[in-house]
Amino acid sequence: MGEFKKTLVKQYPRQGTGLTPDNIYWKNFKFPITVQEFGCADFVHFSSDGDYFAVTASARVKVYTCINNEISKGLSKFSKTAFGGRFRKDGRLLCAGSEDTNVRVFDVNNKHLLREFKGHDRPVHRCDFTADGFRVASFSDDRTVALWDVGGEARLHALEGHTDYVRAGACSPASADVVVSGGYDHAVRVWDARTGTCTEKMDHGGPVEAVLVLPTGGLVVSAEGRRLVTGSLDRRLKIIDTASYQPVHTLEYPSPILSVGIAPDDSKIVVGMSDGLVSIQDRKPEPAGETAERRPARRAFRHKTDTVSQPVRSEEDEKASAAPIRQQLDNYDRHLRRFEFSRALDAVMERQVTRKQPERAVAVMQELLRRGALSAAVAGRPALSVRKLCTFVGKHLSQPRFSLTLLDAAEVIVEAYSDRVGRGDPDLDLALDGLRAAVEKHSEYLESLYALQGGLDMLLAAAAAGDGKKLAETPAVESSEKMEVEAVTAS
Incomplete structure (x- = not known):
């Protein structure tokens, strides 16, 4: 059996300023x-x-x-x-x-x-x-x-x-x-x-x-x-x-x-x-006799010393190091490896993940969509869990890096729970209404962007046509001026 391939989580540049x-x-x-x-x-x-x-x-x-x-x-x-x-x-x-x-x-x-x-x-x-x-x-x-x-x-x-x-x-x-x-x-x-x-x-x-x-x-x-x-x-x-x-x-x-x-x-x-x-x-106390200026130099010196003074390795150590290292998997990858799709989705819907690492949750949704297993992962959930999913999708839907995946996820969620709408579960109805409002807002946003893009294309096309016309007229003007000068000279 081949080795399990970990979920690919795209790394995006951090927003805002660096450490100040x-x-x-x-x-x-x-x-x-x-x-x-x-x-x-x-x-x-x-x-x-x-x-x-x-x-x-x-x-x-x-x-x-x-x-x-x-x-x-x-x-x-x-x-x-x-x-x-x-x-x-x-x-x-x-x-x-x-x-x-x-x-x-x-x-x-x-x-x-x-x-x-x-x-x-x-x-x-x-x-x-x-x-x-x-x-x-x-x-x-x-x-x-x-x-x-x-x-x-x-x-x-x-x-x-x-x-x-x-x-x-x-x-x-x-x-x-x-x-x-x-x-x-x-x-x-x-x-x-x-x-x-x-x-x-x-x-x-x-x-x-x-x-x-x-x-x-x-x-x-x-x-x-x-x-x-x-x-x-x-x-x-x-x-x-x-x-x-x-x-x-x-x-x-x-x-x-x-x-x-x-x-x-x-x-x-x-x-x-x-x-x-x-x-x-x-406030944490500063170590005695240590200042911010001296601390980096001391760390660099310690690192250099540790690197130089490495012990000599025997043949047994070399063979042991050549043995395959056991792959370390995150919780969601462990569940995906065992085909536990619902638990994998639950693992990335934890608050600390959705708030600090939303790209991991989107990566798992993308992997479930690729496998065709997102419908099974979202089905049969209580209203509170569905609300958590809808809130996450609606919150990050407007981000360009997530929008394509989350639009597909929103469609799957709506299809999975469309038959339960209006059947006496107000929490579920509220969650799906919030998701619908987020999708509609995103659609209006895209329509306005497309309209703006169309207007810009028309302006750029008109500007390009005007520049081409000027270029085409320039030789004719120059030749007519040259003929007038020659006629005056001849007379």
Whole structure:
């Protein structure tokens, strides 16, 4: 029996830029430690010295120690959900808002409740200490921003101007008299804490969920090699270059991101998610006495030494090395070798394959089409498996490198399940409807391309005909001009 021929997986050039210093820097983190909270992780904040970080979730604020990532303190003097716990600059006090409309100030060391500011009519989602540490600004759903005196426990100002919920806010770290707020009325306002007046208003164009005042005190920083970190409900954390405001690196998480905190020295990333998961990642330490400049040279020297100092091989070793080496096969090739077509297709429909190596899944489909076995591989599947197939085909159908194979695969899937459409299986109907919509969209795309190609062909043909006509007329013009010159000379 001949040797089994492995499935040919075409290698395509990787899209995007190569490895950059930002990629190397932000990939140099350990495997994340995850902590499960009882409610969504609303806010993460690091103390200015980087020794602690606070996670606000459910009806408490937990203070973690950065050295061992363990809970050091638990602040739970809340009757309802807590929001936006922030440290003061010295790390000794922490303020937090609440769904019960009150703002609380805690002593972090002994967990005592020092102040409770009452005056808002609706929940307070964010609060912050001013730069001098003597006042607290609170941002509430009652459309106001309040300034509180920590020492006297009195409200100094009620800043009015927003026309919808105020869910975002921060105080300037460079000035004790500058407060910034953002609301669902699409407005970002800058307030003077001395007079309680709005000095600047900007239209954001959409509801504002977070604002950041940069360490320099400006809202927009000049290009100084700094980075902004953003989290989103699409489960991606992006590092943004403030010079071009383009993402330079992306990290993915298992759930929608609600809050992000980074240690002052970039040694730790803490991400809070909507399902209560908190991801904690520490930066990998550099080996002692080793730098990035020395590491490649040392590797090259070790490789050179190993190559030179190879042992002398005997005749028995030569015979053993001449023996045939057992072929290493991937899971899908093992199933194909045993004619287990359905299992081979299942092996490449795993999430890690479809997301990171879709070319392998397409290669297996192409091999099954070549063998005429794709119909048998897709038949008799539950609705969830059919939906996974249809989603993959519809997602990658528009890519030119996959379109021919996936169009044939889509036809096979539709033929295999056409008799089950409309028979009380909504998941199957939804999957096939999605596949049909993807094929129709691809057909419209091809029609527009063909129309564009036809128009370009007409233009090129007309241009070529015009050039040929000019070339044909050029000798006649030259000869007529020559005859006129000769006639004038003769006269």
